[in-house]
Amino acid sequence: MPHSEPLQDLALPSLSVSLTAAFFALAFLAVLLLSSSRSDIFRTHGLPYPPGPKGLPFLGNVHQLETTRRWIQLCKWAFYGSTVGLRVFGQRVIVLNTHEVAKDLLTKRGSIYSSRAKQTLGTVYGGWNFALTQLPYGEEFHLQRRFVNRFLNASAIKKYHEFMTESARNFVARTSRTPDKFQRWLHMSTGRNIMMLTYGHEVQNEEDEWIKRADTAIQTRKVLGIPGTHPIDLFPILGKLPFWVWGKLFQKDMQTMKTFSYGISLEPYNIVLKQMRMGTALPSMTSVLAEENMQDDGSVAYDKEIYGSAGSLYFAGMDTSVSTVQSFILAMMIHPDIQQKAQTELDALLQGTRLPTFADRASLPYLQATLKETLRWKPIVPLSLPHYSTEDDEYNGMSFPAGSLLVPNVWKMVYNPDDYPDPHSFNPDRFLDTNLENGKTELRKDVLDPEQIVFGFGRRICPGRHLATSSTWITMATLLATFEMSIPLDEHGSPILPDLEFGPGLLSQPKPFKCAFKPRGNALSLLADYPTTGPARPIVL
Numbered sequence: 353m354p355h356s357e358p359l360q361d362l363a364l365p366s367l368s369v370s371l372t373a374a375f376f377a378l379a380f381l382a383v384l385l386l387s388s389s390r391s392d393i394f395r396t397h398g399l400p401y402p403p404g405p406k407g408l409p410f411l412g413n414v415h416q417l418e419t420t421r422r423w424i425q426l427c428k429w430a431f432y433g434s435t436v437g438l439r440v441f442g443q444r445v446i447v448l449n450t451h452e453v454a455k456d457l458l459t460k461r462g463s464i465y466s467s468r469a470k471q472t473l474g475t476v477y478g479g480w481n482f483a484l485t486q487l488p489y490g491e492e493f494h495l496q497r498r499f500v501n502r503f504l505n506a507s508a509i510k511k512y513h514e515f516m517t518e519s520a521r522n523f524v525a526r527t528s529r530t531p532d533k534f535q536r537w538l539h540m541s542t543g544r545n546i547m548m549l550t551y552g553h554e555v556q557n558e559e560d561e562w563i564k565r566a567d568t569a570i571q572t573r574k575v576l577g578i579p580g581t582h583p584i585d586l587f588p589i590l591g592k593l594p595f596w597v598w599g600k601l602f603q604k605d606m607q608t609m610k611t612f613s614y615g616i617s618l619e620p621y622n623i624v625l626k627q628m629r630m631g632t633a634l635p636s637m638t639s640v641l642a643e644e645n646m647q648d649d650g651s652v653a654y655d656k657e658i659y660g661s662a663g664s665l666y667f668a669g670m671d672t673s674v675s676t677v678q679s680f681i682l683a684m685m686i687h688p689d690i691q692q693k694a695q696t697e698l699d700a701l702l703q704g705t706r707l708p709t710f711a712d713r714a715s716l717p718y719l720q721a722t723l724k725e726t727l728r729w730k731p732i733v734p735l736s737l738p739h740y741s742t743e744d745d746e747y748n749g750m751s752f753p754a755g756s757l758l759v760p761n762v763w764k765m766v767y768n769p770d771d772y773p774d775p776h777s778f779n780p781d782r783f784l785d786t787n788l789e790n791g792k793t794e795l796r797k798d799v800l801d802p803e804q805i806v807f808g809f810g811r812r813i814c815p816g817r818h819l820a821t822s823s824t825w826i827t828m829a830t831l832l833a834t835f836e837m838s839i840p841l842d843e844h845g846s847p848i849l850p851d852l853e854f855g856p857g858l859l860s861q862p863k864p865f866k867c868a869f870k871p872r873g874n875a876l877s878l879l880a881d882y883p884t885t886g887p888a889r890p891i892v893l
């Protein structure tokens with residue numbers, strides 16, 4: 353799982369460039385920065401830019417930004433206010449520290465805060481110009497969003513409930529047989545959901561070619577470092593220089609990336625088209641959209657938008673979903689009391705006679721609260737994906753110039769003690785209340801729902817959020833019903849403690865960890881006949 357960084361972030365440009373490259377870059381930089389700082393004067397309308405730490409001429413705040421876990425540094429600057437203004441070279445970066453401000457700007461003024469900064473290196477030179485995550489606000493963006501929303505909205509997701517339930521059981525059944533490989537089985541079952549939905553392909557085993565192809569494509573993006581931070585991204589004109597100036601290895605890696613980007617976009621799309629011609633395609637987002645847009649001459653209108661949106665789902669949805677389930681497993685390992693509480697609720701409903709289904713969701717408030725707490729406790733995308741503003745604006749007496757990057761500080765929001773007292777503790781009860789009239793435990797309506805933060809904002813809000821919460825929920829419920837999850841012991845009987853510090857980068861993922869899975873009650877008999885392979889059972893779209 354990712355492995356990669358789907359969007360631009362705040363950082364120093366990659367330092368792995370050759371000296372020649374650095375020389376050329378600096379020469380261009382000087383000229384461009386002079387012109388960009390001059391244009392500032394005309395953009396501020398006499399209103400101040402949001403307050404923030406004083407930077408250096410030209411560099412701005414680059415030298416003050418930590419190269420890892422940037423959200424920690426940004427939280428330290430939150431005393432400047434709910435909006436903090438920075439500069440990274442000539443790029444204005446405005447950090448949004450509260451949910452209210454993010455909603456005011458990114459949601460309520462969505463018409464001017466819904467673009468993405470151009471990532472020249474990846475899109476123009478790396479072959480990743482199809483990805484929805486990176487598209488600027490405009491026609492192609494609207495079409496791709498329309499495509500994905502149609503298949504991922506809250507009601508469409510219900511059609512995949514059965515398939516997701518099967519994937520969760522598949523994961524748990526495999527884990528019961530080979531617990532050491534649980535991370536691999538989780539990756540496989542998550543990929544199974546996305547591949548069936550997007551291409552009608554059923555993932556059958558760990559060697560699945562479709563998953564390998566997509567994972568390789570994502571891996572090769574690593575050459576970008578953190579997208580948006582290479583000198584070519586900061587100053588696209590540098591892309592006109594011959595590529596060898598960045599070093600031979602870089603030149604080769606870029607070529608590899610370009611070649612493999614095909615594996616997550618056009619290649620699976622072309623395979624589905626071929627299956628359609630042969631009459632073997634299973635219904636999927638790709639086959640339905642291709643069918644609807646098929647021209648008389650056999651070509652498909654909007655083909656780029658179709659393969660772009662389908663490819664974006666694996667790219668954006670795979671690692672985020674896997675990491676969320678991993679966070680949940682970690683939370684259960686280190687909080688056996690919370691695990692037991694969730695299991696007590698589940699057992700009271702299932703009586704050990706069956707495995708959970710989506711029909712049980714509303715009857716399990718503690719489990720719903722545990723999912724919300726999992727999303728809040730370790731936000732997988734701690735600085736969300738930056739939005740890019742397309743018009744000058746004013747807010748709270750400050751100037752928000754067009755061309756700014758708006759960075760929602762998700763970490764700050766989910767650790768706000770006013771919304772979440774004692775924010776560092778993992779406590780699902782913070783979302784629950786007991787109704788005095790009927791004695792039932794219910795989700796509180798007066799606590800800010802972390803789903804309104806961690807999935808982003810406005811017109812760019814994560815279109816996969818319903819799929820993500822549903823597939824995570826059924827996986828959590830199935831795991832809790834079948835296993836005791838605990839910290840494993842080594843051969844001397846000492847606990848193998850997991851590292852609870854998640855990785856740096858745009859996606860903050862758990863580091864590899866081990867977990868002990870002990871089957872509960874009659875879990876093994878419930879799983880005994882459960883097939884881990886079998887013929888494809890298509891989703892009826």
Ligand code: HEM
Nearest residue numbers: 484485665668669672673676737807808809812814816820
């Ligand atoms: C827990 C899991 C997930 C988390 C935390 C998450 C989080 C996010 C965030 C923060 C954004 C940026 C929103 C913004 O710019 O305001 C995003 C965008 C996106 N997500 Fe997710 N996501 C998850 C799962 C998924 C899944 C399962 C899919 C699809 C299968 C998906 C597809 C996308 C796409 C296509 C975008 C780009 C939207 C755009 O740029 O317009 N995500 N996600």
